[in-house]
Amino acid sequence: MVDINKYLETQLALAKQRSDFRSSKKAPVSEKSKAAAELISKKQDKNSMKKSSKDESKENSAQIVHAETSNTSAARNSEEDSDYIPSDNDDLSEIPTLNIPVFPTTSRSKLNLKKIIDDGDTHLYKERLENWKQNLAAACAGKYEGETCSADIHYIVDGNEDVNEMHQMQNGLNIPCYIWRQLYKYQKIGVKWLWELHQVQSGGLLGDEMGLGKTVQIIAFLAGLSKTDSGNWGGLGPSIIVAPATVIYQWVTHFHYWCPFLRVAVMHHSGSHVGNHNKLIRELHDSHGILLITYAGVVKYSKDLMSRKWHYLILDEGHKIRNPDTQVSKFVKKFQTPHKILITGSPMQNSLQELWSLFDFMRPGLLGTYNAFMEHFAQPITQGGYANATEFQEATALEIAKALRNMITPYMLRRTKAEVQEHIKLPEKNEQVLFCALSREQRDLYMGYLMSTTVRSILDKESRYGDPLRARVLVALSTLRKICNHPDLYLYEAQEECQEIDEETFGFWKRSGKMTVVHSLLKIWQKQGHRALIFSQSRAMLCLLEQYLQNQEYKYLKMDGTVSVGLRQNLIKTFNENSEYLVFLATTRVGGLGVNLTGADRVIIYDPDWNPATDSQAKERAWRIGQLRNVTVYRLLSGGTIEEKIYQRQIFKHFLSNKILIDPNQKNVLTTSTLQGLFTYDEPNCEGDTETASLFKHTKVNVHNKSKEKHNKTSIHEGASFSQEKVTEMRRRAREISRQIMSNIKSKPKALEEKKDPREEYKKKRDLILNQPKMNEPELNLIDDKVTNVPFENILSELDIINLHSKKDYEENLLKEALQKRESEAEEGELSGDDDNDTMPNIDVAKDPPMVDSATQNYAEQNDIQDQISLKLPENVTEIDLEEKRKKSDKHHKSKRKRRSSDKLNPEIENLIAVKKIKKKETRRNNEKHRNDDDYVLSKLFAKAGVKNALQHDVVVGLAEKEKRHRLKEEATKKAKLAVRAVKFSSK
Numbered sequence: 001m002v003d004i005n006k007y008l009e010t011q012l013a014l015a016k017q018r019s020d021f022r023s024s025k026k027a028p029v030s031e032k033s034k035a036a037a038e039l040i041s042k043k044q045d046k047n048s049m050k051k052s053s054k055d056e057s058k059e060n061s062a063q064i065v066h067a068e069t070s071n072t073s074a075a076r077n078s079e080e081d082s083d084y085i086p087s088d089n090d091d092l093s094e095i096p097t098l099n100i101p102v103f104p105t106t107s108r109s110k111l112n113l114k115k116i117i118d119d120g121d122t123h124l125y126k127e128r129l130e131n132w133k134q135n136l137a138a139a140c141a142g143k144y145e146g147e148t149c150s151a152d153i154h155y156i157v158d159g160n161e162d163v164n165e166m167h168q169m170q171n172g173l174n175i176p177c178y179i180w181r182q183l184y185k186y187q188k189i190g191v192k193w194l195w196e197l198h199q200v201q202s203g204g205l206l207g208d209e210m211g212l213g214k215t216v217q218i219i220a221f222l223a224g225l226s227k228t229d230s231g232n233w234g235g236l237g238p239s240i241i242v243a244p245a246t247v248i249y250q251w252v253t254h255f256h257y258w259c260p261f262l263r264v265a266v267m268h269h270s271g272s273h274v275g276n277h278n279k280l281i282r283e284l285h286d287s288h289g290i291l292l293i294t295y296a297g298v299v300k301y302s303k304d305l306m307s308r309k310w311h312y313l314i315l316d317e318g319h320k321i322r323n324p325d326t327q328v329s330k331f332v333k334k335f336q337t338p339h340k341i342l343i344t345g346s347p348m349q350n351s352l353q354e355l356w357s358l359f360d361f362m363r364p365g366l367l368g369t370y371n372a373f374m375e376h377f378a379q380p381i382t383q384g385g386y387a388n389a390t391e392f393q394e395a396t397a398l399e400i401a402k403a404l405r406n407m408i409t410p411y412m413l414r415r416t417k418a419e420v421q422e423h424i425k426l427p428e429k430n431e432q433v434l435f436c437a438l439s440r441e442q443r444d445l446y447m448g449y450l451m452s453t454t455v456r457s458i459l460d461k462e463s464r465y466g467d468p469l470r471a472r473v474l475v476a477l478s479t480l481r482k483i484c485n486h487p488d489l490y491l492y493e494a495q496e497e498c499q500e501i502d503e504e505t506f507g508f509w510k511r512s513g514k515m516t517v518v519h520s521l522l523k524i525w526q527k528q529g530h531r532a533l534i535f536s537q538s539r540a541m542l543c544l545l546e547q548y549l550q551n552q553e554y555k556y557l558k559m560d561g562t563v564s565v566g567l568r569q570n571l572i573k574t575f576n577e578n579s580e581y582l583v584f585l586a587t588t589r590v591g592g593l594g595v596n597l598t599g600a601d602r603v604i605i606y607d608p609d610w611n612p613a614t615d616s617q618a619k620e621r622a623w624r625i626g627q628l629r630n631v632t633v634y635r636l637l638s639g640g641t642i643e644e645k646i647y648q649r650q651i652f653k654h655f656l657s658n659k660i661l662i663d664p665n666q667k668n669v670l671t672t673s674t675l676q677g678l679f680t681y682d683e684p685n686c687e688g689d690t691e692t693a694s695l696f697k698h699t700k701v702n703v704h705n706k707s708k709e710k711h712n713k714t715s716i717h718e719g720a721s722f723s724q725e726k727v728t729e730m731r732r733r734a735r736e737i738s739r740q741i742m743s744n745i746k747s748k749p750k751a752l753e754e755k756k757d758p759r760e761e762y763k764k765k766r767d768l769i770l771n772q773p774k775m776n777e778p779e780l781n782l783i784d785d786k787v788t789n790v791p792f793e794n795i796l797s798e799l800d801i802i803n804l805h806s807k808k809d810y811e812e813n814l815l816k817e818a819l820q821k822r823e824s825e826a827e828e829g830e831l832s833g834d835d836d837n838d839t840m841p842n843i844d845v846a847k848d849p850p851m852v853d854s855a856t857q858n859y860a861e862q863n864d865i866q867d868q869i870s871l872k873l874p875e876n877v878t879e880i881d882l883e884e885k886r887k888k889s890d891k892h893h894k895s896k897r898k899r900r901s902s903d904k905l906n907p908e909i910e911n912l913i914a915v916k917k918i919k920k921k922e923t924r925r926n927n928e929k930h931r932n933d934d935d936y937v938l939s940k941l942f943a944k945a946g947v948k949n950a951l952q953h954d955v956v957v958g959l960a961e962k963e964k965r966h967r968l969k970e971e972a973t974k975k976a977k978l979a980v981r982a983v984k985f986s987s988k
């Protein structure tokens with residue numbers, strides 16, 4: 001025992017030397033990162049100062065972005081930032097490309113995409129109409145041989161006879177049977193509901209989940225109106241549909257298919273109409289047609305549009321008006337018609353004020369004035385949702401949420417995919433959150449930036465910059481997000497203009513943790529025959545991904561704001577119909593909304609948005625009606641970074657939304673976030689879990705398959721070649737040393753004793769933040785609140801952050817290195833047959849592999865040494881006790897080991913893991929060939945691509961409540977145990 005102690009002490013000294021040497025070698029990288037951080041921070045300070053003076057009057061970030069991205073030339077400077085900042089802006093088609101190296105977009109430039117022609121041009125419209133009539137006549141005569149370009153022709157070709165046959169609804173709405181019969185049952189209910197609203201002269205919100213055919217329901221209803229002679233307009237009057245630029249032509253296609261007799265014109269420069277826009281408005285109005293226009297277009301032509309009366313005003317992706325203060329919200333609310341329909345798959349995204357804004361459009365007055373609503377509904381509901389809410393606040397929130405839901409229910413129709421699954425029979429969807437490790441370079445840059453003056457000034461309570469804090473915070477957060485994506489997104493900014501870019505290494509995938517994961521995924525998916533959508537918030541990141549795809553010679557298509565609106569629909573069609581394209585790259589804002597991309601069955605959300613709905617919208621592009629294969633969605637997050645905090649906020653917002661739309665009883669499990677919490681980097685905890693993974697540890701995805709086992713075998717053998725017993729033994733020794741060191745430190749002179757442990761200090765401050773005396777006020781909420789008065793006295797100083805990151809577990813790390821060194825040396829010994837059997841009982845791992853869940857094993861491999869070291873032996877347990885216990889258990893160890901490991905690593909939990917177990921059984925029963933694709937992919941990621949954890953997203957969201965109950969139960973059990981112990985102790 002003494003020997004090994006001595007040995008470890010020597011190793012400790014060696015490890016220290018090595019570490020010193022390494023850090024001196026590492027200096028250039030760190031210096032570079034630091035210098036870059038300083039440079040960028042100076043630039044950003046300048047920018048944010050400019051910005052703050054420019055936007056002094058503007059209260060929220062969305063407005064700042066809106067102003068920047070509309071048409072000012074100043075927008076260029078901060079354009080990259082805007083990619084990451086919450087924004088309402090979608091119509092990016094006019095925005096120039098970024099000032100970063102542009103690589104040739106081979107796929108796109110080679111494509112010869114045809115534009116879809118709308119009915120703006122009278123001549124072309126008449127031609128289309130004539131064509132359709134001829135084709136229909138030919139179909140009726142049984143002579144049609146062309147493509148089935150519309151639903152009515154389809155109907156005839158399918159053997160039906162009367163295309164004019166109508167389905168009549170109560171009170172007289174006539175819907176052509178060729179449409180009605182194709183609708184799913186819930187869609188028919190949707191049409192009926194629209195008709196009811198119509199009769200009571202009311203607007204409404206069609207809020208079905210994405211991909212359930214809202215467009216089709218609206219078109220069916222409008223077709224019905226146009227065939228019904230009723231009301232002031234004698235059927236369907238002139239109507240406007242406002243939609244995001246990307247989906248405008250999707251509407252055209254849908255109308256031409258379902259309702260070829262209606263005139264549908266696009267009022268956008270990409271449309272077929274040439275000349276004065278007033279002429280188009282007049283013509284459309286006279287022919288009772290449908291005018292399709294973008295949100296930007298409505299603002300631009302609002303005066304001319306409002307000078308006429310319109311029958312219907314329909315907002316597709318209507319959540320665009322969720323901010324009541326934007327111009328577009330104000331304009332659309334001015335249209336004088338009771339028939340206002342709002343379509344959105346994500347009605348409430350961030351806060352309750354959004355719901356108010358939507359209702360203020362289609363049912364003005366229903367939810368009262370803005371101020372009254374905020375005071376009497378929004379505030380109590382939000383407050384009652386915080387984890388620190390009192391029972392009374394919770395109860396009040398519940399009642400108010402119920403009341404609100406009752407008020408809005410008649411005017412809002414929302415069905416989820418789960419509810420209508422019986423009808424649509426969608427294939428399965430598997431959605432996982434992958435926590436990826438930062439690359440070494442990213443980590444350096446991240447830390448460097450956290451210590452930069454920008455971050456310091458944000459967290460400094462005597463900030464010399466003063467307000468507005470918000471702009472600076474957003475810029476800083478945006479920078480952290482860039483680092484998480486790829487170091488070059490950040491370093492490039494820090495470069496002097498004259499500095500040349502090294503195109504060889506610029507954007508290299510191995511320099512980014514998440515890109516490494518993408519690399520692994522695509523490699524596997526290509527072999528497995530899957531096709532992928534990759535979404536990123538930032539166009540700059542898209543460029544890097546594009547460069548990567550080119551280098552790997554993968555075929556891809558790319559759609560961002562620079563692709564002309566008229567071509568987008570065809571780009572999508574090309575991807576869907578042409579399986580040679582492996583990847584469809586898109587920015588979340590341009591490609592993530594409203595479009596159908598069912599050609600892909602794999603989705604990667606490369607970076608999370610503050611707004612959960614943005615990510616949900618993106619992932620739903622593939623999982624919708626028309627999808628025939630199982631869909632897997634991976635959200636990539638850099639563990640411990642700002643991205644993880646964003647994800648936590650997403651979950652919080654999800655709860656808020658569900659409370660109103662689904663279950664008012666739902667409670668939160670998350671605490672509100674603090675400013676300083678966003679500017680930290682959290683190493684995985686002692687179990688190898690990131691913060692979120694440990695919060696929702698029961699939703700962790702465990703992969704178990706033979707390939708992984710095989711990998712574990714090899715990695716254990718190759719990497720450490722140590723039996724579990726040996727490692728345990730070494731850890732025990734290490735703990736002892738650690739204790740000795742601690743006691744030495746404690747017995748050292750006073751000067752040293754007085755030196756406070758920075759971790760203790762940090763803990764204290766953290767406790768103070770988490771248990772603030774003023775509980776009622778939610779802490780800073782960057783997105784929802786207009787609050788900028790951060791409780792600075794509770795914010796950690798820069799010194800704390802440095803302490804937290806750089807000095808954390810210094811001696812433990814040294815020990816860890818010592819142990820690793822010991823392990824590798826011992827391995828050499830083992831390989832050469834020179835095993836030290838006296839001191840270390842040897843169990844051949846390769847012969848008797850533990851039934852260890854691969855994911856857990858992986859975390860264990862990475863982190864358990866540190867975990868064990870940081871644990872302290874209970875005071876009353878002696879070395880001898882332990883030694884004896886260990887010897888006893890050794891006897892039975894081999895036989896029981898298998899069972900124990902699997903028990904330990906498969907705790908009894910009721911959620912997904914149970915499902916996985918069933919799958920596992922099936923898998924075993926069937927054949928290895930039928931092994932779940934996703935499990936295989938995950939096992940590879942865990943093994944090679946630096947993925948730390950994977951959570952089942954749906955389970956996180958859906959079962960968070962269970963998690964809370966579970967934790968309560970755990971707490972209660974703990975308390976009960978303590979009580980029993982106390983009672984026993986008292987009776988002694």
Ligand SMILES: Nc1ncnc2c1ncn2[C@@H]1O[C@H](COP(=O)(O)OP(=O)(O)OP(=O)(O)O)[C@@H](O)[C@H]1O
Nearest residue numbers: 182183184210211212213214215216345594596625
């Ligand atoms: N009854 C139907 N018969 C055939 N196809 C349908 C039907 N309903 C919907 N679809 C198809 O399902 C896909 C999704 O429909 P649609 O785009 O209308 O969904 P959505 O609810 O508007 O989605 P999002 O919210 O994403 O815009 C489309 O390709 C559409 O053609």
